Amino acid sequence: MSQDLGDVHLRLDPDDVGIQDADSLLKAIRTDVRYHEAVHGCLNCGVCSGSCPSHRFFDYSPRVVVQTVLSGDAEAVKDMMDEYIWACAQCYTCAMRCPLQNSPGGLVMIMREVAVWRGMEAVHRLLKPYGRVLLKVLSLGNQLTPDMIQPDFFPDWGPKIPWSSTDLAIKRKAIPVYTLQVTTSAWRVSPETSYELYTIYEETGVFKLIEQIDPNLYEVVADMVEEVRDTVDSAQ
């Protein structure tokens, strides 16, 4: 269920995946409860872009993002959501420097969320390499785990990476903190904790969203969720 509060919303409805007309997308951005904290106006001064790391290496400017959203040109905003905004590094340097205390990075985050929760086509391509992180964060609540650091995935990290993935279980045991002596999660996460996290994901529409935008991933996650829930329920 969408958290529609009239003028603003707290979150989008996963049942709205597929609603992608430009006006609807712009409205979803502007009615996010955080929108008026992210955008106060814009002098077009470009201070944000002048210090933006992504501006140095991509065709990307936070100034242009803010100006385009403020212009009300819904088609241009939609076009931006396809790829442009995904160059943002989310460092919030722009937010710290803006003379009007805008947060272009915060606005980009709202736009990304709308793009994903409406299932825009580009999102499937953009999220594909993110599958391993999503699997971990959905099933465990951990985002990065020791067994994810593999030389075939990080060949550019150099010749020491194979060491990190060899005899991993023993090397993790050699870390003198009990909670860290695991390989498939960053620390031991109790099943009861995962159980509570699943309730949060259900109540906030996250599981339903994943089911809509990546059914294969959802199937794997759903199996893991069921297993953890069975473990906890049977223990109780």
Place this chain on the structure above:
Amino acid sequence: MATELRTTGWDFVTTKVDKRAIQRQNPDDPREHLRELEARGEVKIIPITEENQPIEVETLLGRTKLIPTTKLWHHKSCGQCGNIPGYPTSIIWLMNRLGLEYLDETHQTSCTAWNYHGSGTSNLVALASVAVRNWHRAYETGYFPLIHCGTSFGNYKEIRNLLVEHKELRDEVRRIMAKVGRELVIPQEIVHYSEWLHVLRKRVAALKVYDASQVVTTVHPACHVWKMIPDDVIYDREIYGGERPAPTTAILLELGAKVRDYSTWYDCCGFGFRHILTEREFSRSFSLERKIKVMVEEAQSDVAITQDTGCTTTLDKNQWIGKAHGYHYDLPVMADVQFAALLAGADPYKVVQLQWHTAGWENLLDKIGIDWRASKKRYEAYLEELKNGAVPEQLYLAPND
């Protein structure tokens, strides 16, 4: 135009049109509103008490912030625990040396904010619920949450502010917390480990057994620590003239190391949240061009000192590939707390776990006079013992959870 008219016109523009007036007044202090909410019974505050032996510091706008120093609940970082394990072990090792009380347990999830910033596959209510669930777990144990990760710290500051500002969000999080048997609680302060290290810097420096006076450090401050909700960050008139955050730099100075400035101090590391996984050419180029190269060539740095997870990973892991473009840098990268632990005599392999770092750190340890070769031998022997079934050593006896 008459002066009066010009003034009136400017006032109109700045207050009604472009909202520049918001700059003229400091933002509300969310902690004051938090106390009002508690008085109305809307939330419970996780208090900092005498038991936490707090130390008061000054933040950006001249406000005070209480930093608890003991009876702390470790809010661990997935990136640190998963990829830089010497980060949390150094925190725990130093806490043991200082005789501090803490709780490290399994009933915690990540903040999930890395995934959110990178992929957008979450939402405000989910982020707030995850935060409150972790806070409540700390609350029911009686320990105060100490946040290890910079992104968790930034995210939790933001979530705290949004929960304070929006009744609808509080109502929704309260509803979800009821489903998992928990309540809406918010910590009195959102506290990062670098702040804890900062306020205890004199006690930590007193543990020092090695001389670092010949070591040139360069600091990389983490964006989500000091650029997100910047008014909740520690500043000190003695550090950078009060114009930049004090944590990390202050502990290095207290430890007797040289801290050298460089022109791209303000830049991010290039992590980018999704970039480190999916746009790696950006992370590589930015970290090399804008940070490592400048730290080495401008500052002749011996070591880059960090205060967050993604920064440590990005700056450390992206140096080797630079050889493809003629960059032959090999600058050690480690967190402030790892550097402090090393100088206090922590084992470089068993405790500080430098073997997981990619850039070479051996020359730095030679310069300080730390016998890493002996440490390596002990570690390799220990790995063999573990293979043969030895019981792992622990810095901390875990509770029965």
